Amino acid sequence: MDNYVRIFDTTLRDGEQSPGATMTSAEKLEVARALARLGVDIIEAGFPAASPDDLEAVRRIALEVGVPSSTRPKPPVICGLARASKHDIDKAWEAVQQAARPRLHTFLATSEIHMRYKLKMDREQVIERVAEMVAYARSLSEDVEFSPEDAGRSDPDFLYVVLADAIKAGATTLNIPDTVGYTTPDEFGALIAAIVKNTPGIGNCIVSVHCHDDLGLATANTIAGIRAGARQAEVTINGIGERAGNTSLEEVVMALHTRRPVFNLTTGIDTTHIMRVSKMVSSYTGIVVQPNKAIVGANAFAHEAGIHQDGMLKHNQTYEIMRPETVGVTHSRLVLGKHSGRHAFKTRLQELGYALSEAELDKAFARFKDLADKKKVITDADLEAIVTDEFYQPREVFTLDGMQVACGTMGMPTATVRLRGPDGATRTAAAVGTGPVDATYKAIDAIVQTPNTLLEFSVHAVTEGIDALGEVTVRIQSNDGQHKLDAQKEVDQPRTFGGHGADTDIIVASAKAYLSAVNKMLVATGVRGGEEESASEVGVMLVC
């Protein structure tokens, strides 16, 4: 058996399925690009049968990230998920087929509880369906992955039979999910070892592991599975995903990396990109990373990067088993100031990994100069916030034209908001609320007139200092019954929309974040933007 572990990232599929993690197609594409730079082997880009939006997002990733380029001669495999039905497999194939290396991933549950209560199928019916659908997928694609859902709670003897039939039908990767995060490392390692030993024909396939963190054991279970013979690990950035989430990419990769003499296993990951992708995913999904999160938490390293004195280094090793630089933690320091020119600005953005067009650079530079007027110290984090806020916003149906707010302890917080609508006309509304944000949102609602519920609202300062840029993330739920199909539970979930905004004024940032979420919701419900929208954006934002 080789010692190369394939990293299968499902941030865009299982990760995006977590409540409120909805990303726009533009954001998904950006995450896929970042995952490719990170060196991920397989990107599970979505569940194309969920909606035309989801299909289109996967198709764009296949076309733009799944093809060879000068910097990436061997692009990542682009994978689409499908339930075990022709309809789903057709949709998934439609989405991924233009990638240089497409993969179809189909699944069917094999645990007694899932077969009885969800599928309402018996063992014979499950075996028959798996054989039929894996064969159908294989008739379209050379690369087919099959997962027996809830394998962790399935009868192992039944698993060997289902998996052997999937192999006979043409599956090339067999993924063993602990769907509900129920197993211990000993159990899960033993299950993988037993599957490798007892499944006829498995020698020609890649065995994969897919764990969930309900008991805090996902990373340990994944590593136990790899040690027992799995050579693909299914993971997400920051461990996002439903409930307690999936296995964290960064934890598995850095455990294998840091303890390489013990494991003798390698991955294709460029670890120095880990922190940047982590921040991007946190920003786009609005799912915060706690300070004490392993590898990517703000406190994860005892010492800041950039300390190179010999004495200090020795001291570092007494409490630090990884160097911050290894995962791309850069010391947040003064890089640019009020007098920095366009060239220095462009160079720093390139160093940070952003390749902007000249027109985009002009817009970003104007934002930078504006910020430099207000704030003495401009850090990398500020630059990243500017770029994110400026370019990764949804299509604007309504734009913020101006606002003013008065609040304090005297009661009656009041906001006046002027928005430019899809018709190009401006409308102004004033509202009183329980606080300045509430007043602002009420004024926006008075203009936009789209009923929704605010599920989450959070603000954090991007950088140190009280003159910091504030970054606001909100998550709203449509009140008019919009739903999205969930692949596994086979139920429609209420759709939620996240938005983010950055400004030195957190009330203005709050307004931007809310408008960003409301605009996503309007696009999803079919409200069309004005004339200025680009053709490609119309393509992306097809109404479902």
Add this chain to the structure above:
Amino acid sequence: MDNYVRIFDTTLRDGEQSPGATMTSAEKLEVARALARLGVDIIEAGFPAASPDDLEAVRRIALEVGVPSSTRPKPPVICGLARASKHDIDKAWEAVQQAARPRLHTFLATSEIHMRYKLKMDREQVIERVAEMVAYARSLSEDVEFSPEDAGRSDPDFLYVVLADAIKAGATTLNIPDTVGYTTPDEFGALIAAIVKNTPGIGNCIVSVHCHDDLGLATANTIAGIRAGARQAEVTINGIGERAGNTSLEEVVMALHTRRPVFNLTTGIDTTHIMRVSKMVSSYTGIVVQPNKAIVGANAFAHEAGIHQDGMLKHNQTYEIMRPETVGVTHSRLVLGKHSGRHAFKTRLQELGYALSEAELDKAFARFKDLADKKKVITDADLEAIVTDEFYQPREVFTLDGMQVACGTMGMPTATVRLRGPDGATRTAAAVGTGPVDATYKAIDAIVQTPNTLLEFSVHAVTEGIDALGEVTVRIQSNDGQHKLDAQKEVDQPRTFGGHGADTDIIVASAKAYLSAVNKMLVATGVRGGEEESASEVGVMLVC
């Protein structure tokens, strides 16, 4: 070997050591009470040699939580940490001796890298010091715990010798720390098994495990250690602690609980208190819990509590291995409204576990009525925010008397703040900032005149809905060189102070949070409050 695993909670010691987690003595006491209700066996209440403040906090916990009461006939063991020196052990004993069941915990590093670079001691010197200091601790206390620091990277043969000498000198609990979170479950389990097998005299001691989560393996390592013979697990609430933090109490306890047939091990934890203690610790330390955190994250459960239809329950089990009610997740619903009376309010607070005096109840009820005027739906989370904001604040040196703010896209955000100072007089200042929070903090600074740096600023909505209470957490660092002794690194760390505030107006909440942090800093630097402070508070807040 019995099958009872002792839960040793070090939230107040190793957890409080994480950046910015500083709690006031009043908050520490409240957390200790909550840990006792949770059923923790041992509370490590602090490192008394760090400062007189720390000693006093441990002493109060020993006196108020470490003694038998009608509801708790067998109180938890109260433990104080001490380096292997007479000075530290004396301080620790001074702090814990009045508990019904006091414990002294001393440690010395045993890994080559720590002995060489930190201790500058050889093996012989380490053995001698351990024997001497454990014997000294045992001369004071019947219950003595010893930890060979960085055991995970120590030579096992050397460990057996050190541990055997500690046992001979009187140690009753031997704790094996993986100080830097370096080991894998297989390695750590094997280490514990080897220690149990090869250490003379260990049969009469309790073996303990203490893991860190740098590679995301703390929970798995802890469980591996327990299965290999450890019967004490050192953990923190929410897994807080330095770097990636300590093992999470909730993950270890719920893994043992959920998979009890596999492990056949029990703990004394009342799991239904887990969520409340988690929220309390997050609120006091300002360390957020990510939504995808196992057990206590906001998304950890697939379904909300309180759904009892039969069909739904069966469906729940397909994706849920624990019931939300088991860990105390209550459905956040309308419990009280505008017309609710004082009795209903008091009853609900009691149900939530708060026992307020009549005077406190009056204050809280006034806050509740005020909120009910602004907000239609008052949930349990709102009630908890009111109680936290009203009663768990540091002594107020400066209090907010009034404020007004104007901001928006027109530039020039302006705040006017009126504070009442320690002399009882009010002072008013106005300031312009980059945003309303910056302007407010500049105005406060103009009055308080205490230089500091804002390290962190975050806001989140307590409940759903745009009229929600906003809860703000800030962390500041004193600019005048205040430091606090770190037990392990033997270096002074810059002191940081956290503050929180809640209000429907997030700018007012921001002002409250900042004032709360500034007041903590002023108390620590020796600025005394006004005359109205209670005698017990003066006792708690002794100047260091």
